[in-house]
Amino acid sequence: MHATPRSPRPNPKGKLLYAQSGGVTAVINATAAAVIETCRRHKITAYAARNGILGALREDLIDTTRESPAAIRALGHTPGGAFGSCRVKLKSLEDDRAKYARLIDVFRAHAIRWFLYNGGNDSADTALKLSQLGKTMGYDIRCIGVPKTVDNDLAVTDCSPGFGSVAKYTAVSLRECALDVASMMDTSTKVFVMEVMGRHAGWIAASAGLAGVGRDDAPHVILFPERVFDAEAFLERVRQTVERVGCCVVAASEGIKYADGTFVADAHAGTDAFGHTQLGGVAPALAGLVRGKLNLKTHWAMPDYLQRSARHIASKTDLDQALAVGKAAVELALAGANAVMPVIRRTADSPYRWKIETAQLDAIANREKRLPKSFITRDGFHITAAARKYLAPLIRGEAPPPYGRDGLPEYVTLKNAAVKKKLPAFDLA
Amino acid sequence: MHATPRSPRPNPKGKLLYAQSGGVTAVINATAAAVIETCRRHKITAYAARNGILGALREDLIDTTRESPAAIRALGHTPGGAFGSCRVKLKSLEDDRAKYARLIDVFRAHAIRWFLYNGGNDSADTALKLSQLGKTMGYDIRCIGVPKTVDNDLAVTDCSPGFGSVAKYTAVSLRECALDVASMMDTSTKVFVMEVMGRHAGWIAASAGLAGVGRDDAPHVILFPERVFDAEAFLERVRQTVERVGCCVVAASEGIKYADGTFVADAHAGTDAFGHTQLGGVAPALAGLVRGKLNLKTHWAMPDYLQRSARHIASKTDLDQALAVGKAAVELALAGANAVMPVIRRTADSPYRWKIETAQLDAIANREKRLPKSFITRDGFHITAAARKYLAPLIRGEAPPPYGRDGLPEYVTLKNAAVKKKLPAFDLA
Numbered sequence: 001m002h003a004t005p006r007s008p009r010p011n012p013k014g015k016l017l018y019a020q021s022g023g024v025t026a027v028i029n030a031t032a033a034a035v036i037e038t039c040r041r042h043k044i045t046a047y048a049a050r051n052g053i054l055g056a057l058r059e060d061l062i063d064t065t066r067e068s069p070a071a072i073r074a075l076g077h078t079p080g081g082a083f084g085s086c087r088v089k090l091k092s093l094e095d096d097r098a099k100y101a102r103l104i105d106v107f108r109a110h111a112i113r114w115f116l117y118n119g120g121n122d123s124a125d126t127a128l129k130l131s132q133l134g135k136t137m138g139y140d141i142r143c144i145g146v147p148k149t150v151d152n153d154l155a156v157t158d159c160s161p162g163f164g165s166v167a168k169y170t171a172v173s174l175r176e177c178a179l180d181v182a183s184m185m186d187t188s189t190k191v192f193v194m195e196v197m198g199r200h201a202g203w204i205a206a207s208a209g210l211a212g213v214g215r216d217d218a219p220h221v222i223l224f225p226e227r228v229f230d231a232e233a234f235l236e237r238v239r240q241t242v243e244r245v246g247c248c249v250v251a252a253s254e255g256i257k258y259a260d261g262t263f264v265a266d267a268h269a270g271t272d273a274f275g276h277t278q279l280g281g282v283a284p285a286l287a288g289l290v291r292g293k294l295n296l297k298t299h300w301a302m303p304d305y306l307q308r309s310a311r312h313i314a315s316k317t318d319l320d321q322a323l324a325v326g327k328a329a330v331e332l333a334l335a336g337a338n339a340v341m342p343v344i345r346r347t348a349d350s351p352y353r354w355k356i357e358t359a360q361l362d363a364i365a366n367r368e369k370r371l372p373k374s375f376i377t378r379d380g381f382h383i384t385a386a387a388r389k390y391l392a393p394l395i396r397g398e399a400p401p402p403y404g405r406d407g408l409p410e411y412v413t414l415k416n417a418a419v420k421k422k423l424p425a426f427d428l429a
Numbered sequence: 430m431h432a433t434p435r436s437p438r439p440n441p442k443g444k445l446l447y448a449q450s451g452g453v454t455a456v457i458n459a460t461a462a463a464v465i466e467t468c469r470r471h472k473i474t475a476y477a478a479r480n481g482i483l484g485a486l487r488e489d490l491i492d493t494t495r496e497s498p499a500a501i502r503a504l505g506h507t508p509g510g511a512f513g514s515c516r517v518k519l520k521s522l523e524d525d526r527a528k529y530a531r532l533i534d535v536f537r538a539h540a541i542r543w544f545l546y547n548g549g550n551d552s553a554d555t556a557l558k559l560s561q562l563g564k565t566m567g568y569d570i571r572c573i574g575v576p577k578t579v580d581n582d583l584a585v586t587d588c589s590p591g592f593g594s595v596a597k598y599t600a601v602s603l604r605e606c607a608l609d610v611a612s613m614m615d616t617s618t619k620v621f622v623m624e625v626m627g628r629h630a631g632w633i634a635a636s637a638g639l640a641g642v643g644r645d646d647a648p649h650v651i652l653f654p655e656r657v658f659d660a661e662a663f664l665e666r667v668r669q670t671v672e673r674v675g676c677c678v679v680a681a682s683e684g685i686k687y688a689d690g691t692f693v694a695d696a697h698a699g700t701d702a703f704g705h706t707q708l709g710g711v712a713p714a715l716a717g718l719v720r721g722k723l724n725l726k727t728h729w730a731m732p733d734y735l736q737r738s739a740r741h742i743a744s745k746t747d748l749d750q751a752l753a754v755g756k757a758a759v760e761l762a763l764a765g766a767n768a769v770m771p772v773i774r775r776t777a778d779s780p781y782r783w784k785i786e787t788a789q790l791d792a793i794a795n796r797e798k799r800l801p802k803s804f805i806t807r808d809g810f811h812i813t814a815a816a817r818k819y820l821a822p823l824i825r826g827e828a829p830p831p832y833g834r835d836g837l838p839e840y841v842t843l844k845n846a847a848v849k850k851k852l853p854a855f856d857l858a
Contacts, residue, residue, distance in 0.1 A: 024612045026605075051615040080608030086616040168836055173735050175837060176455075179509030180738040183453045186480040187515040192734065210837070283731075284713070302712075304730035305621065306602045309609040313741055315836060396836040400829070407597055407744060407825040408604060408639070 014113030021119030025162030034326025052086035074412035131339035145341035157343035164318025167207030178218030195283035208251030218249035225255035316397025352393030443542030450548030454591030463755025481515035503841035560768035574770035586772035593747025596636030607647030624712035637680030647678035654684035745826025781822030
C-alpha cells in the first residue's frame with residue numbers, strides 16, 4: 001500500500017503532507033509553493049496540516065489541490081505561514097506514544113506516505129522521531145525535514161532559508177535610520193538602538209553590520225548574544241563614538257546577557273504604576289542605560305515581527321534557496337529518502353555559488369549553530385571580514401512582490417479547504 | 430544689489446539658501462534635489478545651511494555647486510536630511526533681535542537673496558518671521574516655506590510630502606506582520622501592537638487602516654490621539670476580536686492619552702532595578718495591559734525612526750509631490766514671491782489628481798491639522814470610508830531606490846563642502 005523505498009515511480013495514491021513549524025519567515029511560503037508545485041508536476045496530492053504538527057494530530061488537514069495555480073504562485077511571494085504554524089514539541093516515542101499512534105492513525109486514514117516538516121531545530125527533531133515510526137511502530141512513513149529559520153542557527157546547512165531576508169531587512173533598515181540619526185544629531189538624538197531577533201545566536205545582529213563599511217559608518221556598535229554584555233565597556237564605546245562621530249547607532253540582539261546569565265531585557269524590566277510588569281526589551285533597556293549614565297538623548301526601535309515578515313524587502317538569494325529546498329524535499333521524498341533534510345552547501349564565495357545537498361536529520365535535530373568566534377571582532381562590538389564574506393551573498397538581489405493599484409503588495413489568502421475527517425476526535429491534553 | 434520683486438530675470442549674482450528643519454523624512458532629500466536642480470537650470474547658486482537654521486546662524490553654509498549631477502540625482506532617492514536638520518525655533522523679532530540681525534549679516538555677506546525653509550509648522554513660522562526682515566529690518570530677503578512632515582499635520586496643503594511614504598511603510602508593514610500573527614495565533618501570540626508616530630495627530634495611525642479591507646482584516650483596532658484612550662473599551666474590543674478572529678492586531682499612535690490628559694506611554698513608564706526610568710512607549714504599555722488584564726500572549730513592535738526613513742518602500746505619489754514642491758518653491762522665489770509656501774491641492778479623488786498652488790505662510794505657521802472627526806468610526810477604533818478615500822491615493826505607486834550589487838540601496842553621502850566664512854563667530858547662547 002505504500003511506495004517502495006527508492007521506487008522510481010511513486011504510488012500516485014499515496015499523499016504527501018506538508019506542515020509549517022515554529023516562527024514563520026518572509027519566504028517559508030515560497031518553500032510551500034515549491035513543495036506544492038513539485039507535487040503537482042509529479043501528480044502527487046499534497047495536503048497541508050493546519051497549524052503544523054497540531055493539524056496532523058487533530059486530523060485538521062488542508063487540501064491544497066483546491067487552490068488554483070495562480071494562488072500557489074502568489075503563495076510564493078506571500079509572507080507568514082499560509083497553513084498556520086505552531087510551537088509544539090513532541091516528546092520521545094515512549095513518553096508520547098499515544099500521540100505518535102494518533103499520527104499513524106491519521107496518516108493511514110488519509111494514505112499519507114510522505115511527511116515534510118518545514119522548520120528549525122525543534123522541527124527537525126520532530127521529523128526525525130516521525131521518520132522512525134516505520135521501524136518502531138510499523139507504519140512506513142517517509143519523513144523529510146525542510147530548513148527554515150530567521151535565526152540561521154540550523155546545523156549542517158550553510159545558511160537557513162528565511163535568514164537572508166531578515167538580514168537584508170536589518171541591513172537596509174539600519175542604513176536608512178542611520179541617515180536619519182545623522183541628520184538630527186546636532187540638536188536631537190545622539191544614540192539610537194535597534195533591537196533585532198536572535199535569542200541565542202547573533203546572526204541577525206551580525207547582518208546589521210553589512211549596513212556600513214567604513215570605521216565610522218553605522219552600526220557603530222553591535223551586541224551579540226555570544227558575548228557577555230559588559231555595561232561599562234558598552235557605555236565607554238558609545239561615549240567615544242558620540243565624541244568622534246557625533247552619534248552612535250547600536251544594533252543589539254534580543255538575547256544579550258549579563259555575566260551572571262540574566263538577560264539584559266529581563267534585568268531592566270520594571271513594574272508600571274498599575275502593577276503590571278513592563279514588557280521590556282533590550283532596546284529600551286540599553287537606551288535607558290545610555291540616558292541614565294551618559295545623559296545623551298536616545299531613541300530606540302524594536303521591529304519585532306516586522307523584521308521576519310518583511311517580504312517586500314526579501315533577498316533574492318534567500319528566495320531562490322527557499323524555493324530550492326521545497327523542490328528538493330519533494331524529490332527526496334518521492335525517491336524514497338527518509339530522515340533527511342535538503343541543505344544548502346556553499347561552493348564559492350565570490351562569485352557566490354551554492355547547491356542543494358542531503359543531510360541526515362540526526363546531525364541537525366536539537367543542535368544550534370552560533371556565530372563563530374572568528375566572525376566577531378576582538379573587542380566584541382562588530383563583525384570581522386570573515387563574517388562579511390559569509391553574510392554578503394545572502395542579502396544579494398531584490399525580489400519584490402507584485403503591487404496592486406492600491407500601492408500594497410498583493411499577498412494571497414488561500415482557501416485552505418479542510419479535508420473531510422475520517423476519525424473520531426483525539427484528546428490532545 | 431537684490432532681485433527686483435517679480436523680476437522676470439533674476440539677478441544671477443544673488444544666491445539661494447536652502448535648509449532642512451525638524452524631523453526628516455524618506456523624501457525630504459528629493460525636495461532638496463529638486464531645489465538644487467531647478468536652481469541649476471536657472472543658473473542660480475544654491476547654498477544649503479548645515480543643520481537647518483543653525484547653519485545660517487553659525488555661517489555654516491554648504492556649497493551645493495560642488496556636487497556632481499549624479500550626486501544630486503542620487504540625493505533624490507536618499508532618505509534622511511543630507512544637509513542636517515535641527516529642532517530649533519526662533520522667538521519673535523523683538524525677543525530674538527540679535528539672531529535676526531545675525532541672519533541678515535550672514536545673508537548679506539553671502540549675497541543670499543532667497544531663503545527656502547523645508548519643514549513643518551514650526552519651520553513655516555520661522556520662514557514667516559524671516560520673510561518680514563525686509564519690512565522690519567531693511568534687508569530684502571524672499572522667504573519661501575517648503576512643506577515636509579511625516580505627521581501630515583500641516584494646514585492648507587491637502588497632504589504633506591513625507592507622509593505618503595510613512596503611510597505606505599505603515600500599511601505594508603502592518604499587512605505583513607498581520608500575516609505572521611495569524612500564522613502563529615493557535616499556539617503563540619494572540620495580540621500584537623504596532624506603535625506608530627503621531628504625537629498630536631492620528632494620520633499615520635489612520636494609514637495603518639489601509640492594510641485591510643474586510644471587517645476581520647488587520648488592523649482590528651486603531652488608537653488615535655484624537656480620541657481619549659478608554660482602557661476598558663479597548664480591552665473589551667481586543668477580547669471580542671480574539672474571540673471572533675483568533676487574534677487581534679492593534680495600531681496605536683504614540684500620542685494617545687487617558688481622560689486626565691496623561692500620555693498612555695508615560696502613565697505606564699516604570700523604573701527598572703537600576704533606578705532608571707524605563708523608556709516606555711505606547712506599544713509595551715498596551716501589551717502589558719492586555720497581558721495583565723486578559724492573560725493573552727502579546728508581542729509588540731516600535732519601528733520608530735525606521736518608519737520615517739524607509740525610502741526603500743516610498744510612495745511614488747509622495748515622491749512626485751516632494752519633487753514638485755521643491756521645484757515650485759524655487760520658481761516662486763525667483764518670481765519674487767515672499768512669505769508663501771507651495772502646497773498640494775487635490776483636484777480629484779478617483780482618478781487621483783493634484784496640482785501645486787501657493788499659500789500664505791501666515792495661514793500655515795503654528796497651526797496643526799488633526800484627523801477630521803469624519804475619518805474615525807463612531808466607536809473610535811477604526812477609519813471610515815471618507816478616510817480611505819483621502820488616504821488611498823497617497824500610498825500609491827512604488828519608487829524603489831537603485832540597489833547595488835551588494836543588495837543594499839545606493840544612498841549617497843554628499844561632500845557638503847563648506848563655504849568659506851566671512852564673518853566672525855556668533856555666540857548662539
